[in-house]
Amino acid sequence: MANSGAAGIEEEDTVATTGSNAAPRVAVAGVSGYAGGELARLLLRHPRLAGVRPAFLGRAAESETKSTAWLEDLHPQLGVPGTAQSNPVHPFSWEWLVDSGIEFLFLATPHEQSREWAPEALKRGIKVIDLSGAWRLKDAKNREVYHLHDADPTQAAKLQDEAVYGCPELHRKEIRTARLVANPGCYPTSVILALAPLVQAGLVDLSHEIICDSKSGVSGAGKAPSAKTHFMYAADNLSAYAVFGHRHTGELFEQLHLNPDQIQFTPHLLPIPRGILSTIYLRLKTATTPEAVHQILTNFYSGSPMVRVHPAQQLPQIQHIVRTNFCDVGFALAKDGKRLIMVSCLDNLLKGAAGQAVQNLNVMCGWAEEEGLL
Amino acid sequence: MANSGAAGIEEEDTVATTGSNAAPRVAVAGVSGYAGGELARLLLRHPRLAGVRPAFLGRAAESETKSTAWLEDLHPQLGVPGTAQSNPVHPFSWEWLVDSGIEFLFLATPHEQSREWAPEALKRGIKVIDLSGAWRLKDAKNREVYHLHDADPTQAAKLQDEAVYGCPELHRKEIRTARLVANPGCYPTSVILALAPLVQAGLVDLSHEIICDSKSGVSGAGKAPSAKTHFMYAADNLSAYAVFGHRHTGELFEQLHLNPDQIQFTPHLLPIPRGILSTIYLRLKTATTPEAVHQILTNFYSGSPMVRVHPAQQLPQIQHIVRTNFCDVGFALAKDGKRLIMVSCLDNLLKGAAGQAVQNLNVMCGWAEEEGLL
């Protein structure tokens, strides 16, 4: 039996294989963007999906796929278009999805579209992993930044309640049985994974505001050409943006249970293709040792294969996580034992988007969380 | 007299100062682009223009200057907008130019506009240094790539005859008295300066085609956002383009007196902001020594301060000429004494555009050629 992997995986197999355990049929809508391309790459080589080809769709019925009908035309790194091994990109169609027996639909679509399509998918019995910001925020006030309009507000509110924030390290259990997973934002993933262990342990002195200074590569700005994504603007430059108002901030409030006086977040645009580094400044309630901080982190992430806790006082950097699904977390503690700097790094297209989405699929299917991601 | 400079310059002053020798009034039309910005920078610190502020205009009557009325808003590296030292950008207006007593007009405008405006300027007694491709090519066939339409074809043909190709190293004498200078393309400057000495000396075996493999930074593609200038496309990439059809090729034919069978030119897009490197492959008629080749080059450029001939077998590189007006020329000769590789480098926005335009102004005004350019 090919592609089987480690022994532990096979055990889970046994658990999982209550009959239904043939490879599920998955589809990606919105495959032309950067995250969509990474999703395609990951799903195509996922060992659990080896038997059944994933399906790829455009963002619209007429679709971006008119001129290029092959995934490999949109993302040439993936293979040779127009051959037996290549993958067609279909115009978006609910009928097609249902007829094809799709069980999981990844939405790599703009948030307006995700807000509209997720209910439609669930109605048809298709589970959704949404990569947009449409379903991440429980608090309507936090959601305002997205200007979402719901055709059926009652149903939308219900679904919003049901939606699970797709951070497996925090919500593994709920994700397992979720129908609608809201894949986290790239920035929040880096900040939340750094802060959650200490905040949940009640060790952070919240009378001192937590400062999150984040820096992201240009792929985070999307594929559409603009003045800010012009090579001459982005290269050899650094700029802060969306200060006091980035729409990812609400995820920090909700996931860390903090209010706007307790944490602030400032993003910067780095002159690199991909990667996020967040430098986070906080103060502990009581003087602590580096060993104790390290212990809290390693305990918290003991069952989480995609988070790597660095040794005390050793900080992660972007080059080590680019093109991986790891989130690396490290820290430096001042001599006073109270002032703490945490640094976390991840690839904004993987752990910050497509990789985490596949990690969620793994959890939803009862597979090992890191499968297809190493 | 402040800012006077070397003794030699003062001598030329004497020659030049036949009364009219107050600083001339110069204007730049189309100051918002990359070349326009570099022109502004050079003219503002040009010692010969110290007394009289250059004028800056937009590309149109309504102009791009509506929202930003200051040069320093368009090009923040140049200073502080809105102060006594800052420079207004005027809407384009012939009346304004005439009333302001403008003597020299730099056109950093698209070629269609340059084709239309140059005759208008000359009609009003204003000399023109045009940075576009509109007036560079004598042969109508070569000019076809620009799809130019002349309101008055007879007048245009006359002007085309009169226009001088603004390569001071080749046409210094004609430029001195020219009314209309067609500033060369960035790629052709790099190729022509490498090849002219040996081709003119009749040493090149033209039965073997000359191959020009050129590479340019992204600023050469202009300021408009597009799929190809997106950071994610240009960074970490290299691509050839416009193979067998780049519109700069005609300049090579005309300036080097070669036909299309004797030279070919292939440009590539480099993942850097600025700089061009051309690698040129040719064969000499008879076996020659490196010393002899070096001598021909240094003789040719003995009176040309902006071309630096490298020692034999030492090749120039982009980092040494970026942000200078130098064109560096070097070569390697094979052991057979016949196969020759020439490498030339320049900054596409300076020696390839704005710097060469100022060099032409210097020549037209009888100043030292390198003034304001070191």
Place this chain on the structure above:
Amino acid sequence: MANSGAAGIEEEDTVATTGSNAAPRVAVAGVSGYAGGELARLLLRHPRLAGVRPAFLGRAAESETKSTAWLEDLHPQLGVPGTAQSNPVHPFSWEWLVDSGIEFLFLATPHEQSREWAPEALKRGIKVIDLSGAWRLKDAKNREVYHLHDADPTQAAKLQDEAVYGCPELHRKEIRTARLVANPGCYPTSVILALAPLVQAGLVDLSHEIICDSKSGVSGAGKAPSAKTHFMYAADNLSAYAVFGHRHTGELFEQLHLNPDQIQFTPHLLPIPRGILSTIYLRLKTATTPEAVHQILTNFYSGSPMVRVHPAQQLPQIQHIVRTNFCDVGFALAKDGKRLIMVSCLDNLLKGAAGQAVQNLNVMCGWAEEEGLL
């Protein structure tokens, strides 16, 4: 029948399970460099090696492994050091290799070491895939550039005769039974794969020298810090080097059966981490159509899954092949039907080094050539 695609794999599978075909034990010596790291990554996720962990060794008995005993310390993108999933790096030892039952040894070592170690490995019945230049060149004159000293010149000469140049697209059959495979240089791979089809077909007019203008990312210069690999030197720069004397040139002569008057090769250092683009200028003997050229290329590579022939007049670029094992080949033919520009691109660490090495392993083991490489 190898290279046959999906169906063929299943057939081979059947063969594979007949006992002898358990996963072979492979080892990599010199795992700390860039190519060594890529080899490790590829081998660790190779489906045919799933059962048996590859072994990793340093470059010396004392080894670079003293301070870092884990592969994941040397290459953090590969995983978490010091866990059950992580991979130890052993000091180099013949005894250890023999005791571990190693059947294939990849040498990612300097050429002097490869020249010394390959005979030692073969003596012990271990097959060798050498990534250095030590065994690539049959002609002693071409080999001079490496200054190799053989302890036993007679044996070395014999082995040199036996060694197979590891370009599967040209020497698939010989590689299958080879004991010593000399993995090609990165530059030659890009040039040879572009030129071989037309040269072998006898269509190239060799009275006109073939010009190969190649450009490579900085990883090609190795991991050792130097003035030329300093970020301030390499970034925003381009430079030609080793003109008329790069030691990869001999591979072109030998593999394409050309003499030094018929082809020349000039490498340049690109300001990107990885990727090679070669622009190749040649002339055909008789006027040909783009369709005919395209047909020759596609025929030649019909059984070669790792070479992608572009449609006529569409040129490949680096971004499409980075981090893949593809070599993309495209061309533009002038209107005269004779002047031809070929462009080929590959990732210098994959198809130009580690990927091609694994491709050779696949061939030697009778597996599908692209296994573990898509």
Place this chain on the structure above:
Amino acid sequence: MANSGAAGIEEEDTVATTGSNAAPRVAVAGVSGYAGGELARLLLRHPRLAGVRPAFLGRAAESETKSTAWLEDLHPQLGVPGTAQSNPVHPFSWEWLVDSGIEFLFLATPHEQSREWAPEALKRGIKVIDLSGAWRLKDAKNREVYHLHDADPTQAAKLQDEAVYGCPELHRKEIRTARLVANPGCYPTSVILALAPLVQAGLVDLSHEIICDSKSGVSGAGKAPSAKTHFMYAADNLSAYAVFGHRHTGELFEQLHLNPDQIQFTPHLLPIPRGILSTIYLRLKTATTPEAVHQILTNFYSGSPMVRVHPAQQLPQIQHIVRTNFCDVGFALAKDGKRLIMVSCLDNLLKGAAGQAVQNLNVMCGWAEEEGLL
């Protein structure tokens, strides 16, 4: 009255021609590094030094100048080596300096050398502008990070008292008459210029620590090749370093009169050649309006031509200050009127080193502060 602009310059001109005010003779020791090169470039085109060529020296008596005797060999962008216009680089020699009548000596040397040489220069009546960290810190405890050893501790202590921290915006008056100016560090310049106005006005709530998150280009790491300056390490990467212990921190304490509990500073290495951006987080004592904050900044810098205060809520970015001597300062104030983010940008080789050194020379000579720097 300095800093007054055009009119003031002419007045000074008049003063200048009264005999004693001929151009002073200046020398640069340590001209081979990045800051040394920028110093040479600025001094060579400084209008006040037009008459007298600056002198350039190596770092040692034997000197780095043995093989390259020309400034233009070390820094090819500056001109043509070996011609009448080029500049020799002399071995370092006190005798030579005295004989040449040098009045000002720039030390672009390592801090140990600057600590030793500054007293030697003063002893000979030569004023010193030191670009190293040797003389910046008054508090011996802060100075410990440099491990300085003084041959004559009493004399060194006296000189340390006398040395003036060369930030013209804070210490213009003292610099005017100083014999020894300690040119500030690049990071501290960016932080101090952002913070000084509000801290001095007593508006900052110091019970909340000020957080300085700074990012610098690679030239800040110096010219020596190392693992961290390798292109493959620095490119496409970001890393924090020297957390809680960067040796520039003492300058912040001393210049802003803050203690280590009130401010912390974390530097990061950016994948760009040059430029620093500091994001600074602080809290105001009482709720304030953006207009009020803006007013305080513009008042503070009204006589300071090299600091540009951005409009309220508009943040500076690196591209606007690279290759200028400007420090751009901007801020965003939260709706609560208390939480303030300041962003400042400068070019680490100019306002952060060579440019500021020339600015100090201007002040010491009674010239307009921005002369030769625009």
